[in-house]
Amino acid sequence: MKVALLLKSMMKQRLLGAVLIGGIVGAGNTAYAADAAAVPASPAILAQGEAVYQHYCTICHERGLGYPGTEALGFLYGKDKAALADRDNLVPDFVRYIVRNGRGLMPGFRMGELNNQELDALAAYLSAGPHPAGKK
Amino acid sequence: MEAVLPPGIKREQFAALVADLQKVVGREHVFTDAQWELPAYNDAYLTTPAELHQPSAAVAPANVEELQRVLEVARHYKAPLWTVSTGKNFAYGGPAPRKAGYIVLDLKRMNRILEVNEKHGYAVVEPGVSYLDLYRHLQKIGSKLWVDCAAPGWGGVLPNMTEHGVGYTPYGDHVTMQCGMQVVMADGTIVNTGMGALPGSQTSHLYKYGFGPSVDGLFTQSNFGVVTQIGIWLMPEPPGYRPYMITFEKESDLHAITEVLRPLKVNMLVPAVAMTVEMLWEAAVQVTRRDYYTGKGPIPDSVRKKMRSDLKIGAWNFYGALYGPPPMMDNTWEVVRDAFASIPGAKFYFDEDRPADDAAWQYRKKLGAGIPNMTEYSVMNWIPNGAHIDFSPISPVTGDDATKQYELIRDRCNKAGFDYCGEFAVGWRDMHHIFCLTFDRYDAKQKARANKLFGELVDAAAAAGYGEYRTHIDFMDRIAGTYNWNDSALLRMHEKVKDAVDPSGILSPGKMGIWPKSMRKGRA
Numbered sequence: 219m220k221v222a223l224l225l226k227s228m229m230k231q232r233l234l235g236a237v238l239i240g241g242i243v244g245a246g247n248t249a250y251a252a253d254a255a256a257v258p259a260s261p262a263i264l265a266q267g268e269a270v271y272q273h274y275c276t277i278c279h280e281r282g283l284g285y286p287g288t289e290a291l292g293f294l295y296g297k298d299k300a301a302l303a304d305r306d307n308l309v310p311d312f313v314r315y316i317v318r319n320g321r322g323l324m325p326g327f328r329m330g331e332l333n334n335q336e337l338d339a340l341a342a343y344l345s346a347g348p349h350p351a352g353k354k
Numbered sequence: 355m356e357a358v359l360p361p362g363i364k365r366e367q368f369a370a371l372v373a374d375l376q377k378v379v380g381r382e383h384v385f386t387d388a389q390w391e392l393p394a395y396n397d398a399y400l401t402t403p404a405e406l407h408q409p410s411a412a413v414a415p416a417n418v419e420e421l422q423r424v425l426e427v428a429r430h431y432k433a434p435l436w437t438v439s440t441g442k443n444f445a446y447g448g449p450a451p452r453k454a455g456y457i458v459l460d461l462k463r464m465n466r467i468l469e470v471n472e473k474h475g476y477a478v479v480e481p482g483v484s485y486l487d488l489y490r491h492l493q494k495i496g497s498k499l500w501v502d503c504a505a506p507g508w509g510g511v512l513p514n515m516t517e518h519g520v521g522y523t524p525y526g527d528h529v530t531m532q533c534g535m536q537v538v539m540a541d542g543t544i545v546n547t548g549m550g551a552l553p554g555s556q557t558s559h560l561y562k563y564g565f566g567p568s569v570d571g572l573f574t575q576s577n578f579g580v581v582t583q584i585g586i587w588l589m590p591e592p593p594g595y596r597p598y599m600i601t602f603e604k605e606s607d608l609h610a611i612t613e614v615l616r617p618l619k620v621n622m623l624v625p626a627v628a629m630t631v632e633m634l635w636e637a638a639v640q641v642t643r644r645d646y647y648t649g650k651g652p653i654p655d656s657v658r659k660k661m662r663s664d665l666k667i668g669a670w671n672f673y674g675a676l677y678g679p680p681p682m683m684d685n686t687w688e689v690v691r692d693a694f695a696s697i698p699g700a701k702f703y704f705d706e707d708r709p710a711d712d713a714a715w716q717y718r719k720k721l722g723a724g725i726p727n728m729t730e731y732s733v734m735n736w737i738p739n740g741a742h743i744d745f746s747p748i749s750p751v752t753g754d755d756a757t758k759q760y761e762l763i764r765d766r767c768n769k770a771g772f773d774y775c776g777e778f779a780v781g782w783r784d785m786h787h788i789f790c791l792t793f794d795r796y797d798a799k800q801k802a803r804a805n806k807l808f809g810e811l812v813d814a815a816a817a818a819g820y821g822e823y824r825t826h827i828d829f830m831d832r833i834a835g836t837y838n839w840n841d842s843a844l845l846r847m848h849e850k851v852k853d854a855v856d857p858s859g860i861l862s863p864g865k866m867g868i869w870p871k872s873m874r875k876g877r878a
């Protein structure tokens with residue numbers, strides 16, 4: 219049931235991505251055909267994902283004022299879902315797609331700066347959200 | 355996106371080339387999948403079709419030895435590489451190569467901070483060290499040295515310097531603050547410039563010029579070598595920091611602001627890069643166009659007025675800061691304030707006077723103290739799917755020049771249906787006019803219009819005697835073409851140097867309009 223729901227939300231988001239990104243979404247990444255969402259991530263992976271999130275993402279996506287990613291997502295989803303850590307509907311494939319391809323003002327992140335293993339950990343961490351402030 | 359090949363290289367050769375690169379750096383650091391691995395190596399903010407800048411591959415060496423061997427492979431196949439370090443050169447091309455098919459040489463993995471010298475105030479960094487990395491490191495080790503960062507904190511200390519980039523503390527002219535450089539030449543030779551050429555040198559990062567010709571500049575905005583280390587001077591935390599903002603009522607005040615500013619800059623009473631920011635830039639980092647106007651074309655003056663009053667900003671907004679012991683700051687402030695107070699309607703603000711939710715003030719305050727952040731990227735939130743390229747001509751610091759530049763760009767920009775969004779940055783005796791040309795990334799027509807406007811601006815600026823300080827990959831030839839005094843003597847000299855130091859033509863062909871001999875016919 220949970221997996222079905224996740225997939226549904228992923229499809230919805232993919233669709234959204236397709237509209238925004240101009241229709242190249244379906245091409246996607248064959249290496250990730252099986253969605254890791256089905257398998258719960260280990261605490262070690264989640265910890266690594268959080269570290270990646272802190273290192274790369276927070277400078278644009280933190281809660282509060284002056285974060286361009288948070289501002290942009292606020293326009294799309296409303297202020298309460300604007301910070302990535304507050305999202306409860308992210309799924310790994312969607313995170314991976316956006317990170318590699320970018321969206322709106324966000325450029326994609328290169329393999330040379332963030333490898334697939336780090337990206338998987340990040341995707342697992344964000345998909346396990348929300349992550350309330352001050353809590354691990 | 356379809357896979358592409360490097361120019362002049364056949365499919366089988368390419369497969370062999372990739373295999374050789376994999377032998378050098380490992381399979382996991384050579385990227386060739388056009389669907390998954392390479393999109394992020396293109397430019398998110400292109401005004402031209404993405405196919406024109408689609409790389410064939412990317413390769414990420416971990417150290418100088420691997421880099422030397424990558425160069426050897428490239429020489430063997432005569433394969434063009436495109437060097438990037440942190441790879442965030444957005445507004446000027448991001449990590450995308452000048453032409454389709456190049457292999458991006460991604461140095462992000464070379465990200466060591468080799469030294470922080472607290473006593474003399476410098477750091478030595480590799481190409482992949484971002485401002486944020488260096489800042490976090492300094493915080494971690496309890497250093498009392500400041501970083502000077504460009505507005506995007508994810509940019510790189512080394513590559514921003516090689517691009518002649520600017521930041522916002524008194525150490526904002528990054529080329530001036532660079533001291534000591536290591537370069538790997540196309541043939542693999544490692545060169546230490548300046549004092550670093552002396553074995554066991556005590557002063558590699560203290561004295562810039564060394565013995566004999568000073569060559570560091572040959573490796574900035576260039577394709578003559580791959581810079582693998584630089585020394586960068588860091589400002590010791592001052593005893594006091596007091597940023598201020600002065601707002602001005604009228605569009606025409608730009609003239610007076612610039613005239614007042616020149617002597618203050620030349621006499622160093624405004625020590626950091628001094629910013630005179632047009633109202634729309636201020637607004638765009640905190641509100642959107644549709645909050646105020648849903649019509650077509652540039653926003654009308656009446657709307658601009660409303661935004662100014664809502665956001666408590668002027669038609670122009672000047673940002674500066676006082677640094678030093680409090681009595682020094684107090685004295686300097688008297689001079690600065692009295693000078694600007696001669697302009698009717700000037701209003702003065704310190705931190706406590708600005709609204710707490712003023713995102714524009716908050717990020718400028720951080721930048722003046724070298725605290726990396728990304729707030730300025732919010733200018734692109736002005737319109738949905740906003741992206742931008744920067745047009746950045748240099749002019750003398752005079753009211754006449756500022757006004758002429760402003761009008762030259764504003765009028766053409768309005769005519770093309772875009773909102774003028776710009777700022778003037780005074781370094782010392784020069785003024786960078788940064789025009790942030792914002793367009794919808796997913797609207798092909800708007801992109802074509804933006805591209806056309808940019809070209810017109812290049813020509814109009816050159817005709818008025820203004821040249822750009824750097825540019826987007828799509829305009830490198832066009833702008834290099836404007837620096838054509840004496841039958842393009844400078845460009846021809848660059849080409850001679852290029853042919854001498856990189857005879858195989860493997861390093862970033864076309865960077866700043868400099869092409870190797872084999873590709874000169876391809877000059878766009």
Ligand SMILES: Cc1cc2nc3c(=O)[nH]c(=O)nc-3n(C[C@H](O)[C@H](O)[C@H](O)COP(=O)(O)OP(=O)(O)OC[C@H]3O[C@@H](n4cnc5c(N)ncnc54)[C@H](O)[C@@H]3O)c2cc1C
Nearest residue numbers: 438439440441442443444504505509510513514519520581
């Ligand atoms: C909203 C916004 C605001 C901006 N504000 C500023 C600003 O305040 N100041 C500013 O300076 N810029 C600014 N920029 C432009 C740009 O984003 C920065 O200059 C950024 O630092 C450049 O990217 P990078 O540092 O990651 O360099 P990279 O992308 O790694 O490199 C840039 C270029 O330098 C050359 N290069 C890179 N590495 C090497 C090397 N090792 N050897 C030889 N050549 C090399 C290459 O030609 C490469 O294309 C802004 C851009 C945007 C979108």
